[in-house]
Amino acid sequence: MAYQQERYIAELAVQRASILTQKVFFEKAKGTVSKDDKSPVTIGDFGAQALIIQAIRKNFPNDEIVAEEEASSLREDKALSAEIWRLVKDIKLEDAESDKILGGPIASEESMLDIIDEGKSAGGPKGRIWALDPIDGTKGFLRGGQYAVCLGLIVDGDVKVGAIGTPNLPVDDAAPIDASTGAQQTSTSANGVLFSAVQGEGATSRPLSNGTLAESKSISMRPVPDIAQAVFCEGVEAAHSAQGDNAAVAERLGITAPSVRLDSQAKYCSIARGAGDIYLRLPVKKDYQEKIWDHAAGDIIVREAGGQVTDIYGNRLDFSKGRTLAANKGVVAAPKALQDQVIDAVKVVLKL
Incomplete structure (x- = not known):
């Protein structure tokens, strides 16, 4: 089976980076009153990026990496760099063999900065x-809600592997989810899920752990015999998706259940395991181009769970255009059997 090693490394790397993001949250973000204080997110972003790129470099030294952050600002802000290094240097998986596979501890602060710049x-x-995307859903992260550590492998423009760590999603697939899910988290709560998929191999979920990978199970989107019974997932931030248009699409489809608002690619993961059915990210600005790191892993996880992921015109997302989805506008994800109905409603609402 192709890409099994890539999937394994991606899952382990995301799991290790998720340990860091949780540590940053409990040490730095919990109790953050002001949303202007971006330092916890900055620390988590840079630190998680360093840990994941190190793992990719160790195992696939010739691969390229498209990542959100670069280290020039850290080289100027010595105090922030030192603080990130203090947290990163001690992060390791409790299983020594698994940690060694990822490259073990990063050698030095300077090495950490060089690694960050490899994206x-x-x-x-x-x-x-x-x-x-080392922390997708920064506001969710700060409030103790949903965020995701996301990694996808694109080969010749096609997504082949995806891994997403969602430290605040409930392990139980059937647990009800909403924007406050995980908000009252403790480090011992029954939350934390690692999702992954390989093209042609299906999608899986497993509890996040601090050591070796936990046992996985296959996941799939739930059957929706009547589209009016479907549940929408959408972003919390109005700046990211046109919520009024989303509501109009829901009304056109006869959907009356309130939409579930979650930050990050946790939305892709939720519909992939049947805790929701339709994810809409309708364009807010005419010229906005989605970033590939915001969608690559979620795209393959939903498609391997039996869903379809397209833009608002019904075209597959095109990951071959560089760092953005320059050829696409918006995102619509739904079970394959419903996708055409959803796209038709989107076209009517957006007057396409």
Whole structure:
């Protein structure tokens, strides 16, 4: 089976980075009153990026990486760099063999900065390119809600592997979810899920752990015989998705259940395991281009769970155009059997 090693490394790397993000939250973000204080997110972003790129470099040294952060600001802000290094240097998986596979501890602060800077690939249609979002859903992270550590492997423009760590999603697939899920988290709560998929192999979920990978199970979207019974997932932030248009699409489809609002690619994960059915990210600004790291892993996890992921015109997302989805507008994800109905409603509401 192709890409099993890539999936394994991606899952372990995301799991290790999730340990860091939780540590940053409990040490730095919990009790953050002001949303202007971005330092916890900055620390988590840079630290998680360093840990994941190190793992990719150790195992796939010739692959390219498209990541959100670069280290020039850290080289100027010595105090922030030192603080990130203090947290990163001690992060390890409790299973020594698993940690060794990822490269073990990063050698030094300077090495950490160099590793962070290795995510500058321009992307494109050829070769093996990892798309990394170390903390997707920054406001969710700060409030103790939903965020995700996301890693996808794109080969010749096509997503082949995806892994997403969601430290605040409930382990129980059937647990009801809403925007406050995980908000009262403790480090011992029954939350934390690691999702993954390989093209043609299906999608899985397993509890996040601090050591070896926990046992996995296959996941799939739930059957929705009547579209009026479907549940929408959408973003919490109005700036990210046109919530009024989303509501109009729901009304057109006869959907009356309130939409579930979650930050981050946790939305892709939720519909992939049947804790929701339809994810809409309708364009807010005409010229906005979605970033590939915001969608690569979620795209393959939903498609391997029996769903379809397209833009508002019904075209598959095109990951071959560089660092953005330049050829697409918006995102619509739904069970395959419902996708055409959802797209038709979107086209009417947006007057396409």
